[in-house]
Amino acid sequence: MLYHVFMDVKIPRDLPAEEAAEIIAREKAYSQDLQRSGKWRHIWRVAGQYANISIFDVRDNAELHEILSGLPLFPFMDIKVTPLLRHPSAVREDDS
Numbered sequence: 001m002l003y004h005v006f007m008d009v010k011i012p013r014d015l016p017a018e019e020a021a022e023i024i025a026r027e028k029a030y031s032q033d034l035q036r037s038g039k040w041r042h043i044w045r046v047a048g049q050y051a052n053i054s055i056f057d058v059r060d061n062a063e064l065h066e067i068l069s070g071l072p073l074f075p076f077m078d079i080k081v082t083p084l085l086r087h088p089s090a091v092r093e094d095d096s
């Protein structure tokens, strides 16, 4: 199943810089592993915001929840999930 996920990052200002940098480095490695696996299909920075729009291709809601709740930045993000399905007018074969 495909999911559109909006992640809005809100790192508290009083989090020590070293701790924040360590969490961000772990987040990057976690994200890149999932991108290489094909489960995290796309990630785009939202211009002007510390936020991203991502597309996940996972088995079901439970797998998506497991992945998102395992994000090192999970405690510091607002996340909105939109499940997607193929549009009946889509012509591209890879839109599913």
Ligand SMILES: O=C(O)C[C@H]1C=CC(=O)O1
Pocket (backbone or CB within 6 Å): 007, 009, 027, 028, 029, 031, 050, 051, 052, 073
């Ligand atoms: O920077 C972000 O958008 C948050 C997060 C998502 C992947 C990653 O490496 O960082």
